[in-house]
Amino acid sequence: MNQAIRHSWVAAIAMFALIFGAISYVQVIGADELKANPWNQRAILQNYCNDRGAIIVGGSPVAESVEGTSETCKFQRTYPQPEPYAGITGYFSQNFGATGLEQAMGEVLTGNSDQLFLDRVGQLFLGNQPKGASVELTIDPEIQQLAYSLIPDGQRGSIVVTNPKTGAILAMVSKPSYDPNQIATQDPDAETANINELLKVPGINLNPNVSGPTGELLAPGSVYKLVDTAAALASGKYNKDSVLPNPAQMPFEGIQYTLPNYAGGNCYTRDTAGFAFALQQSCNTPFASIALDLGRDAIAEQAEKFGFGEDMGDQLKLDYARGNGFPDDLDAPGLAQSAIGQKDVRATPLQVALMTAAIANDGVQMRPNLIKALRSPDLRVIDEPQPQQLRTSTTPEIANQITEWMVSAVSEGIANRAAVPGVQVAGKTGTAELGNGTNNSWFTGFAPANNPQVGVTIVMEGVDITTGAQLTSPNAKRIFEAVLNK
């Protein structure tokens, strides 16, 4: 009998061994996976009332935790300049989680990042309240405010301002925007009511992954001709003196459809054109013919090298849309339309900005970077991302050649309203027809052309030709001036 009792005890011990194993798995081995589960609110809730680090722009916070009035929560998250920065900061909400940098930099802002290990040990022994690290952005507050004000209220649009040499993002705005304070309120009922109200506003998508400069995939129109130009020069079949066919209408075998040049411009004055003229006047048929000549793969490869449909590196921190790159399975008219940034070609404003930055920076695309520095609670710098190359988009020769033509597009062509007196500005406009009589109107460019300090990409969505022309190149000029006169 005693032997059987011992065996029963062994069976009980075996069951407990399984329990010890299961507890170890849940609490240690598999814990990270469980913590990362999207249903797990703890990461947010646990730190919700803590002194979360600030997001800082030019020395002042755009997101910070201040001592609140609530009895249950010591700190309240506030956004002192809500709308211009909402697309970057995102919100920090008890019910709806976090988005934007609030989400991406969560570990740092709560102070849980490994980089803050020593600070945490210090807090442990000193018994201090946990305090998060702050995140300093590359954004220039004056440029950000200016860019935000340049998009009229009620107009959908985005502006991205970069430093082409470092990849630093100086401004990134879009409208319509929202006030993250409404979602960060500690009154759960108000929070839900506010978010439901915001979701009714057309054009507002609270998920930065699908709205604004990083998330909205738009037809790029003629700015895409820069891809064709680079592909043509890289192929060796074309050089700076090549003469391109420039018919007013490009016919296709066997079908009625013809691809036209824009009727309102100066393209119709010539049957053939050099690159300079074709880019200055943004003629369609020369670039369509290049695409048909080189074939789909050559254009797709160049688009990929400019980063369309590709990874943006790890310094942006924000989620972004990649899109699918240049379309597959194109017939001749489809290829011709795609080559001028129409049909199914889509790109985010940030991708277009990166293409331009690569041209400005001798063909080298830098990692887009929003983070200037991470600072521990005692303001010590714990991380300072350095400029890093993302990819080589084209050769310096080709980049400089395209720059020259973009300069002439501003000095002599249809982008002339972007010209800044005394400065060589390189630019390219684009007008992507949306099929309902309105267009996405683009400008992308940089200045000074010989020593680029600033790249500007603007898109205004759903505008007529005149409005688009007013809201793109002239606004680019104001941003160029603002940055260069600093």
Added chain:
Amino acid sequence: MSQLSTTPKPRRNVELALLLLALAVGIGANMLVGVDQEKAFDSDFWFQSSLLAVAALVFHGVLRFRAKYADPVILPLVVALNGLGLAMIHRLDAPDADTGNNQLRWTLIAMAVAIAVIWFLKDHRVLRRFTFISLAASALLLILPLIPGISAGEILGARVWIRLGPMTFQPGEVAKITLAIFFAGYLSSNRDLILLAGRKVGPLQFPRFKDMGPMITAWLVSIGVLIFQRDLGSSVLFFGLFIVMIYVATSRISWVVIGLALILGGGFAASRVFSHVELRISGWLNAFTPEVYGRSPGGSGQIVQGLFGMANGGLVGTGLGQGRPDLVPFANSDMIIASLGEELGLVGLFAVVLMYLLLFTRGFRAALGTRDAFGKLLACGLSFAVALQCFVVIGGVTRLIPLTGLTTPFLAAGGSSLLANWIIVGLLLMISHTARGPVDTTPLRPGEATESMGIDTPTEAVKHS
């Protein structure tokens, strides 16, 4: 083994020292849970702490007087677990809730009943006379929740509660004790028949059909509970209890084989026939799929939230009062293990599980040491029941096995569970008292039969004490 010649020692002072340590754990925890909240040193804290301490010391005094050779580790272990449970329940109480005081009330009632058991029973062997009364009592207790008027109806999908005035009570908890008494009594009387009669098939010796009567009864009780009360956990517990006791009585592994075959077969059939069993199993296997997560009833939200809590606790826990165990449904009862795991971490939860391990180990130790077959079977059965119950609950919370509705002994909020488990402690203490005490070979009283009591030779008993 080297203690063959030593005289038995009461070790009551050891118990007192351990008891003070246990109270320090429980009361210290209760203090910590309030530090960061408004509950710090509130009236509830003083009230609960002092009453728990007084009750524990009274219990200790009773042992000094009535069962001075009882195992000195059991009471401190249980007081520590009970104190931790009180602290966690107090911590989880919403400002206007009173679960903590209710738990304390039940703790005091349960301790009083356990003291009464020790005081009036004097010797566990007396219970053997109630073998068949225990069977009847078990049947009655199990049927009670199904009787209209007494039944509290269906609560959370199970019909296991009855109404006692303003309170609800789960008679099944007490039934596990009466069933253990019946099994122990029946098996200690009939083990020879079961052992010797029967056919041998291959390496397995199968008992005669008529000797399998209690086995069949247990099987039917278990299935019956499952069908009528939708209480999966209790049926597993009753069945496991019976398998272990018949195995210990006969030392035949064939019973374990038959039992496991029946339980697997029954479980499989149940999962096919009963939707709530099927829901439990799919909720366990597919816990992380959205449709199962949000499903009601039978969704996995509770267990998944519990896992999140435990993961959040990690190695050392968030600290008492610092986590968010309140996000888990039933955080103070079914999921209290997850709450403790979150705030005490792996380290703290291991300590809690180790306390259970020590507790049932001391129970098995009493089973080894006591000299009568009835006492051996009872102590072994009750100890194994505690272990199995912990396994089913903690295994369920950690998603090792499907989650069933059993309570965590001494920790979870709930009066019936506390009462039943304290009675088990009383019985184990009494059995350990005879196990560790001086050998008493005199018959209980004139007329009390000794021939079938299965008294082993004293030497063997001393060997293991």
